[in-house]
Amino acid sequence: MAIKFGRPIEMRDTPRPKPALAASPLDLTIRPRRNRKAEWARRLVRENVLTTDDLIWPLFVVDGHNQRTAITSMPGVDRLSVDQAVRDAERAAKLNIPCLALFPYTEASLRDEHGSEAVNPDNLVCKSVRAIKKEFPDLGVLCDVALDPFTSHGHDGLIEDGRILNDETVAVLVRQALVQAEAGCDIIAPSDMMDGRVGAIREALDAAGFLDVQIMAYAAKYASAFYGPFRDAIGSAKTLTGDKRTYQMDSANSDEALREVELDIAEGADMVMVKPGMPYLDIVRRVKDAFAMPTFVYQVSGEYAMIAAAAGNGWIDGERAMMESLVAFKRAGADGILTYFAPQAAEKLRNQG
Numbered sequence: 001m002a003i004k005f006g007r008p009i010e011m012r013d014t015p016r017p018k019p020a021l022a023a024s025p026l027d028l029t030i031r032p033r034r035n036r037k038a039e040w041a042r043r044l045v046r047e048n049v050l051t052t053d054d055l056i057w058p059l060f061v062v063d064g065h066n067q068r069t070a071i072t073s074m075p076g077v078d079r080l081s082v083d084q085a086v087r088d089a090e091r092a093a094k095l096n097i098p099c100l101a102l103f104p105y106t107e108a109s110l111r112d113e114h115g116s117e118a119v120n121p122d123n124l125v126c127k128s129v130r131a132i133k134k135e136f137p138d139l140g141v142l143c144d145v146a147l148d149p150f151t152s153h154g155h156d157g158l159i160e161d162g163r164i165l166n167d168e169t170v171a172v173l174v175r176q177a178l179v180q181a182e183a184g185c186d187i188i189a190p191s192d193m194m195d196g197r198v199g200a201i202r203e204a205l206d207a208a209g210f211l212d213v214q215i216m217a218y219a220a221k222y223a224s225a226f227y228g229p230f231r232d233a234i235g236s237a238k239t240l241t242g243d244k245r246t247y248q249m250d251s252a253n254s255d256e257a258l259r260e261v262e263l264d265i266a267e268g269a270d271m272v273m274v275k276p277g278m279p280y281l282d283i284v285r286r287v288k289d290a291f292a293m294p295t296f297v298y299q300v301s302g303e304y305a306m307i308a309a310a311a312g313n314g315w316i317d318g319e320r321a322m323m324e325s326l327v328a329f330k331r332a333g334a335d336g337i338l339t340y341f342a343p344q345a346a347e348k349l350r351n352q353g
């Protein structure tokens with residue numbers, strides 16, 4: 001069955017004609033509907049506004065030239081060769097989207113147990129950063145720090161005897177962050193959930209003179225089924241062995257998110273993030289209220305896929321669901337949103353004037 005929003009019926013400002021249905025008026029002094037009577041009135045009392053300034057657009061990059069390959073589980077999102085990523089950067093700049101986030105699809109032959117390609121200064125992410133910053137120096141570029149796009153086992157860290165090694169992983173992440181900063185990345189975003197990585201990365205960035213490179217910590221990142229399509233996009237869906245529950249958070253927890261965020265702030269995070277988005281709006285609100293930090297939220301691939309798939313089937317109005325989901329993040333307290341809808345949302349906002 002098609003679920004659509006009806007077109008709003010606006011009341012006229014002129015006196016009503018005789019009502020068709022007779023009823024004695026209720027004795028109501030307060031009628032909340034008055035403030036909703038017309039679009040101008042709704043605009044006047046609106047509490048939260050989404051703007052293009054709130055958007056970070058994640059892109060997937062792949063080796064090759066002049067390539068845009070569709071990602072089946074993310075309708076409308078492509079993997080891009082570096083030259084095409086630069087074209088999307090141009091689109092972002094034209095739309096005034098402040099920042100891009102880059103994720104690589106690493107060739108199978110370059111993946112190994114240690115994620116060595118992550119620290120290669122010429123890997124796809126570093127190449128893309130250089131190419132984008134060269135043409136669009138004023139566009140922000142965020143790079144994810146974690147090993148999952150580079151490991152043969154699909155985990156974010158190094159493994160020994162089936163265990164994820166925290167401190168050894170942090171040492172590699174520090175090197176990964178440094179090659180990204182050297183390539184020109186503006187925001188380093190550790191998404192690995194190892195303990196102590198923010199502090200270690202901050203110290204190394206400062207020691208190398210990258211005093212202005214920001215850190216956006218994926219501070220409260222939950223072990224989530226909603227990452228499925230992302231793993232298709234970066235090619236780790238088939239290789240991932242087991243799950244990530246020894247490092248990503250348990251979806252039943254909320255106080256723990258505050259402790260995680262507090263640690264990352266103490267270690268030097270400039271901005272914090274909650275991920276996924278829509279199932280965790282309560283966490284966004286708690287984090288914003290508790291720390292008053294720049295707080296971001298990631299509307300992840302599965303959230304995107306649900307809306308895109310339902311819209312593609314004609315089951316919901318995709319554009320309205322997109323805008324409703326994005327303003328919900330603002331209402332929950334987010335200062336910004338990483339979303340695959342960024343270009344469509346920015347276009348819609350521009351056309352609205």
Ligand SMILES: NCC(=O)CCC(=O)O
Pocket residue numbers: 144146191226227228229230231299300301302
């Ligand atoms: N570190 C980045 C992600 O894991 C993104 C997940 C998603 O979009 O599903």
Ligand SMILES: [Mg+2]
Pocket residue numbers: 193194195196219260263264
């Ligand atoms: Mg942590």
